[in-house]
Amino acid sequence: xxxxxxxxxxxxxxxxxxxxxxxxxxxxxxxxxxxxxxxxxxxxxxxxxxxxxxxxxxxxxxxxxxxxxxxxxxxxxxxxxxxxxxxxxxxxxxxxxxxxxxxxxxxxxxxxxxxxxxxxxxxxxxxxxxxxxxxxxxxxxxxxxxxxxxxxxxxxxxxxxxxxxxxxxxxxxxxxxxxxxxxxxxxxxxxxxxxxxxxxxxxxxxxxxxxxxxxxxxxxxxxxxxxxxxxxxxxxxxxxxxxxxxxxxxxxxxxxxxxxxxxxxxxxxxxxxxxxxxxxxxxxxxxxxxxxxxxxxxxxxxxxxxxxxxxxxxxxxxxxxxxxxxxxxxxxxxxxxxxxxxxxxxxxxxxxxxxxxxxxxxxxxxxxxxxxxxxxxxxxxxxxxxxxxxxxxxxxxxxxxxxxxxxxxxxxxxxxxxxxxxxxxxxxxxxxxxxxxxxxxxxxxxxxxxxxxxxxxxxxxxxxxxxxxxxxxxxxxxxxxxxxxxxxxxxxxxxxxxxxxxxxxxxxxxxxxxxxxxxxxxxxxxxxxxxxxxxxxxxxxxxxxxxxxxxxxxxxxxxxxxxxxxxxxxxxxxxxxxxxxxxxxxxxxxxxxxxxxxxxxxxxxxxxxxxxxxxxxxxxxxxxxxxxxxxxxxxxxxxxxxxxxxxxxxxxxxxxxxxxxxxxxxxxxxxxxxxxxxxxxxxxxxxxxxxxxxxxxxxxxxxxxxxxxxxxxxxxxxxxxxxxxxxxxxxxxxxxxxxxxxxxxxxxxxxxxxxxxxxxxxxxxxxxxxxxxxxxxxxxxxxxxxxxxxxxxxxxxxxxxxxxxxxxxxxxxxxxxxxxxxxxxxxxxxxxxxxxxxxxxxxxxxxxxxxxxxxxxxxxxxxxxxxxxxxxxxxxxxxxxxxxxxxxxxxxxxxxxxxxxxxxxxxxxxxxxxxxxxxxxxxxxxxxxxxxxxxxxxxxxxxxxxxxxxxxxxxxxxxxxx
Numbered sequence: 001x002x003x004x005x006x007x008x009x010x011x012x013x014x015x016x017x018x019x020x021x022x023x024x025x026x027x028x029x030x031x032x033x034x035x036x037x038x039x040x041x042x043x044x045x046x047x048x049x050x051x052x053x054x055x056x057x058x059x060x061x062x063x064x065x066x067x068x069x070x071x072x073x074x075x076x077x078x079x080x081x082x083x084x085x086x087x088x089x090x091x092x093x094x095x096x097x098x099x100x101x102x103x104x105x106x107x108x109x110x111x112x113x114x115x116x117x118x119x120x121x122x123x124x125x126x127x128x129x130x131x132x133x134x135x136x137x138x139x140x141x142x143x144x145x146x147x148x149x150x151x152x153x154x155x156x157x158x159x160x161x162x163x164x165x166x167x168x169x170x171x172x173x174x175x176x177x178x179x180x181x182x183x184x185x186x187x188x189x190x191x192x193x194x195x196x197x198x199x200x201x202x203x204x205x206x207x208x209x210x211x212x213x214x215x216x217x218x219x220x221x222x223x224x225x226x227x228x229x230x231x232x233x234x235x236x237x238x239x240x241x242x243x244x245x246x247x248x249x250x251x252x253x254x255x256x257x258x259x260x261x262x263x264x265x266x267x268x269x270x271x272x273x274x275x276x277x278x279x280x281x282x283x284x285x286x287x288x289x290x291x292x293x294x295x296x297x298x299x300x301x302x303x304x305x306x307x308x309x310x311x312x313x314x315x316x317x318x319x320x321x322x323x324x325x326x327x328x329x330x331x332x333x334x335x336x337x338x339x340x341x342x343x344x345x346x347x348x349x350x351x352x353x354x355x356x357x358x359x360x361x362x363x364x365x366x367x368x369x370x371x372x373x374x375x376x377x378x379x380x381x382x383x384x385x386x387x388x389x390x391x392x393x394x395x396x397x398x399x400x401x402x403x404x405x406x407x408x409x410x411x412x413x414x415x416x417x418x419x420x421x422x423x424x425x426x427x428x429x430x431x432x433x434x435x436x437x438x439x440x441x442x443x444x445x446x447x448x449x450x451x452x453x454x455x456x457x458x459x460x461x462x463x464x465x466x467x468x469x470x471x472x473x474x475x476x477x478x479x480x481x482x483x484x485x486x487x488x489x490x491x492x493x494x495x496x497x498x499x500x501x502x503x504x505x506x507x508x509x510x511x512x513x514x515x516x517x518x519x520x521x522x523x524x525x526x527x528x529x530x531x532x533x534x535x536x537x538x539x540x541x542x543x544x545x546x547x548x549x550x551x552x553x554x555x556x557x558x559x560x561x562x563x564x565x566x567x568x569x570x571x572x573x574x575x576x577x578x579x580x581x582x583x584x585x586x587x588x589x590x591x592x593x594x595x596x597x598x599x600x601x602x603x604x605x606x607x608x609x610x611x612x613x614x615x616x617x618x619x620x621x622x623x624x625x626x627x628x629x630x631x632x633x634x635x636x637x638x639x640x641x642x643x644x645x646x647x648x649x650x651x652x653x654x655x656x657x658x659x660x661x662x663x664x665x666x667x668x669x670x671x672x673x674x675x676x677x678x679x680x681x682x683x684x685x686x687x688x689x690x691x692x693x694x695x696x697x698x699x700x701x702x703x704x705x706x707x708x709x710x711x712x713x714x715x716x717x718x719x720x721x722x723x724x725x726x727x728x729x730x731x732x733x734x735x736x737x738x739x740x741x742x743x744x745x746x747x748x749x750x751x752x753x754x755x756x757x758x759x760x761x762x763x764x765x766x767x768x769x770x771x772x773x774x775x776x777x778x779x780x781x782x783x784x785x786x787x788x789x790x791x792x793x794x795x796x797x798x799x800x801x802x803x804x805x806x807x808x809x810x811x812x813x814x815x816x817x818x819x820x821x822x823x824x825x826x827x828x829x830x831x832x833x834x835x836x837x838x839x840x841x842x843x844x845x846x847x848x849x850x851x852x853x854x855x856x857x858x859x860x861x862x863x864x865x866x867x868x869x870x871x872x873x874x875x876x877x878x879x880x881x882x883x884x885x886x887x888x889x890x891x892x893x894x895x896x897x898x899x900x901x902x903x904x905x906x907x908x909x910x911x912x913x914x915x916x917x918x919x920x921x922x923x924x925x926x927x928x929x930x931x932x933x934x935x936x937x938x939x940x941x942x943x944x945x946x947x948x949x950x951x952x953x954x955x956x957x958x959x960x961x962x
Contacts, residue, residue, distance in 0.1 A: 149263065166244045179227060308385055325388065393424050440472070442463055477523045617657075824844045863929070892907045
């Protein structure tokens, strides 16, 4: 009967003025008649989940025993045990005490009083406050000291303006002294969390899977790791119920009522023998952590449950269904906005907050984020179930291997979801990282760089093969220019004009990622996508359009088997096949191998090719933006001959005998309340037509226009007019070829704008001002002014490679990676000279057969040369690479500290001696260093490297403003 003092929650709408005080309550006993009336309604009360059996026995006992006998029994036992503690908060004086906080709350922003709802007479305690970032705002309420036993079940009733409030209890360990010397050690044990925003919710420890005694046992293990083996749970008791009110920055209102504690065994004799001191701070500028020694606990094996997200080979399963992550890096946008752009996963740079997890659940979004900082010490609870995968870092290299492996072990130990994937974005050592990671995230940013975008699929495929194709690979999709490139543009031109990446370029990267074997697409974003400036709106529009296209290809991307390239007789055509058990997808591209600078200039025309696989030859459909279009298909012994009229630079064709495949594809065109893929495409074309017209007008005024560009631009205007007329007449399918023709003509104009200045340089990365069509007017303006400038003498010592001792004294550096796979060699030889007596010879050879090299094996770096802000630097030299560098597509990389790796020059092979020239702007005084990195197997000869500077002339701003 000691535990029969049930968890009794009064119903406010009935008899609010009449309540039963239990032993330990602060009010006198009611008359017996009133008590009988309450017991008669006991069956209508809410009961704690694990108290049902005891309550049932108690009810039978009360019905068979006189009320007078029951009350007498309670009174006799009151000196030993409190069956229940109840605080109804009916007085006018607040009783919750404000404890410490790790966020600033000025007293003016804190209001605490007793109040009541307009239609209920009973009071509750109302707390209002406004705060910034933090993790805890603790308030506490004293209860009579009670021993911590399994039957102890505190609860409190909460109503709040936002989710996140959590109930806890403070436990005193009377036989363990506190490290501060102020009484015994104390700790907090966490309970359930509030989630019913705007409604009353009872937070009871009866709702937890582990009772308080089990929680304390787990907590003791942590405390012993922190304070030593002397920490003991002997005679532990609870003396306070604590609420953590923090639920995020901003204004919060919390109402507290009905603090009830069930299953109380008196611990006052123990408490009287010890003195517990806990700081109370009403000054918000004082922040302490002395109130609680720890809030965490460590999970046991029995606590763990299967993960909602698992890996099945290279396929990711979410709740047992294949899932294609369309990931966006979060930069502060609302989750709802990112969902409207077509993303299903948001990647955070820090652990998801409770609010973010709840919002993701409501929007059916998933989250990738780092694990909580308490991993290894505390469990990762089930509230993180919306986390798709834990992230352990960005741009990981060999230096991070040991740290990442330790972090992975801690995550697996702490996560209550057994088998949840762990992902890391790796820059090198893919094979070694794949031994620990569940998912490998990789990628490059080819647009605006020297890396051929048309080789991106091969780059991804090589790394996937290096990990034996047995784990998912997620590939980066670039959506804006590399930061180092935009910094260089700013250093030269002061103000960076809008440089939006073309939709055709990003779509090209998506197709490359898919054909390279990517099972997830990670859209990289350095700035917010919800900005109101035209460039940001255009980028968001491009991404939304692409996500509508990707959603139709999702079944093949997420679970299809890559069948490789389909051979064709058309040298301009590339066709890749992906098969499922009921269909075959053909991805068609017509690359020009300049997509890192412009894309989509392949003329719209009829395309013919043969698919040798005849397994699915019933029907062939072109997945166009206006709907599925039947294709002419001819069967013969060699395969299926397909014909696509008005084929743009990229297309997708599906072959299947299953009508359900086509029915599902048709359903994907139904975007209720959202713009269709065709409408998004039309708006993109309209905006790019306006952009190209503006740039063309600038070049014409500078005398840099061309007849070819003017003719193509006029053709684009006419094609768009035809498309617009047909769209107005609801003939979208007929308008689509004219829209594609407009895109192709605009791409041709961009090509003409960029190729002329590019022809002046040996390298496409020579000048940052030729990376985008909108920068070309600035390039010509700078070129005209540099013709009047005088370059300073060479400032690099030892670049002629004539004397080894001179190189060493000047500060040249040689770094090598000699391991089981490679051997490297550096020397000065006569055979490597282009002038003088000697030149530099670099060589990397194989020790064993390896398809790829995980890390650069050989680096040669120049001394650090001081350069001044406002200067333009010219880096010049000669290189000879007789055979293609193997094992890595980057070949020889020439990297300078001003442009960084994003602007590195890549040279895989040369025809004899070849010049390289790089121009770089200097934004502020600093040091310049150049590194020659031999990234694979092969030989490189280098000679006559020089560095010269010139004061950068000012560029007239009206060229960009017009």
